[in-house]
Amino acid sequence: MTLVDAPEVDSAAIRAAMEYYARQDWTDGLPVVPVTESYLAAFLAQTSRKPDDVVLAMPHLNRDCTVRLAAINAAMAGCLPEYFPVVLAAWDALVGEGYVTRGIWQSTTGTAPLLIVNGPVRDRIGINSGGNVFGSGFRPNATIGRAIRLTAINVFGLHPHLLDQATQGTPAKYSACIAENEEASPWPPLHVEHGFDPADSTVTAMVIRSCVHIEARHTQRPEQLGLDIAGTIARTGAMVHETTSATVVLGPEHARVFAEGGWSKDVVRQFLYEHAVTSRADLAAVGKDAISKNTRWRLPAGHPDALPPDDSFDPVPALNSPAAVQIVVAGASNAGVSAVIETLGARGNPPSTAKVRDP
């Protein structure tokens, strides 16, 4: 490391500004970047939207997030100005997803938004799609997701222990932003699958809670790998509602196992739908063998709120359709590792994807 090019600044003044932000609780716990009007202007120059345009309204909280507020929080999160169109696309995708405006960010469930970026913007601003894709080390991944979290806290007032009632939360609440490793995927990327042009840059937003990894370095057989993933999707702990949904983030090595076996994404999806199942006896053993007539949550048979049991099929599918699974390729091509992201919200509908718009 060299200090030759380091700017000469009064570090005490910088610390004072950072501590001021911390005292105001304008933070996720980590230091934030102080924002001046001139720095904010650099962000606003990245979009043709007006500063007062609303990017997300939360009527039940009487609060709106405007372009200006989104930009302030993106800057505070450590984004560079050129990341801001991706942040705005993330907000558009979250609005399209719809769950956010129904109070999910306040829920005890403790979810986070997962942002999946496709298209040329990945390379343009350096969003990591390779090794350590869910981990640390890459400024766009770390700060674009954080921009959403800081906005949730600072604009919508979703402070933990107050309006954010998460029982445990998820580490993804700090930031959950990945890019698809389109170059290492044997299949069309997520955005192309859902009607966008390969030259489009997009952000897909999902409401997630858990990210469960699958270690399977031993197999070249798609059926073995598919069963390993299906078993993870169907774990009883994930069965909060009648069915669940998942985004399977395949490491490139696993994607190749499927592709070399002649499996398309749709074949993988169909296999997972058919094999992500749990026997009625296993559901009964954990007290999740019935469905609430009011909430459709799982509960024990015999509960006053339980629907009469439907024993006409056994085992019980964890997914309502093959379309309840999204498939993305990300990570390094160096080991048989993948992840099941447990998603909440709509099941079987296309994911919410928004285009990254140039200024």
Place this chain on the structure above:
Amino acid sequence: MTICTDSFVPAARAMAKVYGFPAYEFATMPHPLANLDQKQIDTCALELMPQVLRILGVES
């Protein structure tokens, strides 16, 4: 009126403040509620009644 378990009182107060009613009064009961059986729920409901009647201003 609103009934919440004691774990949710801070969130309920924050929400009341958002709506401009910081002194809004809730009836509260012990947490948890979701895993109680019918008899336990009936007991909770009976124990809540004095709070509910007081907040509603019901004359004795």
